[in-house]
Amino acid sequence: MEKCKISKSSLGRIPYYLDYIDSLPDEIQNISATRIAKELGFGEIQVRKDLALISKEGKPKVGYDRFALKDSLNAFLSNQNGNAIIVGAGKLGKALLDYSGFETYGTRVLAAFDNNLDEEITLQSGKSIFPVNQMKEFCELHNVNIGIIATPSQSAQAVLNKLYECNIKLIWCFAPCRLYKPADVIIQYENLALSLAHLNFQSNQ
């Protein structure tokens, strides 16, 4: 399956569709987009579009075979083959490395790398933190395509440059800064401080 265009909100609904299918009684074989939309409180048009994007098996008046739909949804997520590493193994980097929820959407966080380290450390979760000089070899070996920057702002540009040398062009940046990037790099900034502040501002709106 090729990667295809999907909005963040559609992607976010997939785990709810999977949970809902799993919650159905055994005797139910077919489900309709209308029913799913109603049960989950989503818009019917949204659900229809989401499912049509992921499966071609829906039939008018019958809906989807529940098992075929479940397989399609799972295949959609797991075929994306995202392999990520974290750079910067402070508290945030370690928390992200240990977070088990990432694989819900078919993306694996494999390991972290840190400057202040002479040899590999293995965490309770079984995942490792390596010295940063082992990064290039690791990325080639494990087909890493995403780099997560969890360093302080002042190191973030150097980290991005290093990730690019490792042929990584998708960057998720937790450092509150703006980075210069080659044209073929996509950076997604995750500014937690800004998110919290914006929530606070909403209270009076």
Place this chain on the structure above:
Amino acid sequence: MEKCKISKSSLGRIPYYLDYIDSLPDEIQNISATRIAKELGFGEIQVRKDLALISKEGKPKVGYDRFALKDSLNAFLSNQNGNAIIVGAGKLGKALLDYSGFETYGTRVLAAFDNNLDEEITLQSGKSIFPVNQMKEFCELHNVNIGIIATPSQSAQAVLNKLYECNIKLIWCFAPCRLYKPADVIIQYENLALSLAHLNFQSNQ
């Protein structure tokens, strides 16, 4: 200063305006929105609107007095009086508690609360984690208006209910779930797994 409507992107530009003003040579007294936009690579209309929202002191052809503008920007951030607590002091909760960047936008994360705790623990940063039964008293004493849910999904609803009992109506939820809420509660979900997956999906778009 009252809280006022501001978009997340406008709010996000304020720290850049402040950094830019600080970086100006001493002899520069006035700055224009045009110049700021050009130097920071933002759209001129955006910058004009942002500054007009925060300061009424801009003059045609002269621009803003740099010190007055800096004061207005700082006052805008610091007058929002956001006081947050974290519920759930696992790795993510602790990482958030120790993250020093939140105050950039005038919002303080004061303490964390956890179920598995009999007495207060103080972290290196000086911030504390308390048993959850001390939450209500703490919130009243410190005027807490934001609750950050950093527990597993299965506890999140109970935590939201408890926060509401503490009169907290702004919720920032890191648990990957959907919560039922009273009409006067605002929930902002932070689904890190979804953000990472979406970045991965973007590579083919």
